[in-house]
Amino acid sequence: MSRLKKSLGQHFLRDKNVVKRIVDAGKLSPEDRVLEIGPGGGALTEEIVSRNLKEFIAVEIDPEWVSFLTEKFGDKVKIINADATDFDFSSLGGKFVYFGNLPYNVSTAILRNLLTHRKTLKKGIFMVQKEVADRLTAKKGKEYGYFPALLSLFFDIKKLFNVPPKAFIPPPKVMSTVIEVTPKEFEIEEKEIKEFESFLKRAFSQRRKKLKKNLGLKELPEELKEFKDKRAEEIPPEELLRIFRLLR
Structure with a gap:
């Protein structure tokens, strides 16, 4: 198994109750296509696989984890070795329910890329640093900035629940928050x-x-x-x- 890489901002979920709660938030049906960003050690992946979906794709930047996940899940998941901050999600065609424990250091970059490929998003359930979630859902004041102003034109973003550091290996120094991202009927070039x-x-x-x-x-x-x-x-x-x- 690949070792955790601090340069990739990796903290992996170990709390199975939190994992189930995150996947449940997607309200998945057998007809859904799911895309997981940064599966890492596969905690969410394992739970998503158990839901018997139409299609399941995961995008993972670390080739060591790609090898590990491919060996563990076989043809149950299509693993793509790519960087989610600039991956062309539109190339996959159609709409997906997205999941991801987004690395703290690139979460906003990934969301910005998803804005470009927003037509592929049916709904997104993401875990981010609580501070990031506070900013993304701000409507005014010091937390509100250019990025929340941009994203909120295209997406409804709401906080679902917080996740404490003890749910991860290694425990981060901050609280995490699971958010739901739903596209709005709004379009500009x-x-x-x-x-x-x-x-x-x-x-x-x-x-x-x-x-x-x-x-x-x-x-x-x-x-x-x-x-x-x-x-x-x-x-x-x-x-x-x-x-x-x-x-x-």
């Missing part, structure tokens, strides 16, 4: 998403400054005058998109 993302990064660049200052403007146009004294962290995502489009 990829080019505009990238431009809007750049706009958001500028808007949130110096959090204590007003929006117009961060955008390099002396004043906002008349039709945006209600935002003239506001900071980005006080403005909902939909309104930030409206501001972006009017200024563009």
Whole structure:
């Protein structure tokens, strides 16, 4: 078995009750196709396999774990050796219920990649650092930033439950949270998403400054005058998109 790799941010679940609770949250049916990100030692994988699904694919970056999982599960799971931060999930075709104990150091990068491939997502059940979950579900204030503002236009994200450090080997120094990610009926072109993302990064660049200052403007146009004294962290995502489009 491969050894844990700190460089990959690996902490593996050992609590079978937590594993079952995570998979149960997916509300799987026999017709579902499942994609697991970063299966590692296969704790979630084993539980998902037991659900007798239409198809099960796992994406794992570490070739040692790929060999271990292939030997353990055989043809019950299709293992792809790839980096989930830039993998083309759309190449697999169709929609999946996603699962993943996302490594702490790349969880936001993986979610950003899933935004690009959001049409493949029926629903996602992910475990992330509690601090990340707090940010992703924030609607205003200090936890709310450019990434939650971007993601929340396309996904409903809600916290399901917390997972204590003792549920892992080795125990991390932080609490984890399981979140549910569900796509919204909202669509804009990829080019505009990238431009809007750049706009958001500028808007949130110096959090204590007003929006117009961060955008390099002396004043906002008349039709945006209600935002003239506001900071980005006080403005909902939909309104930030409206501001972006009017200024563009």
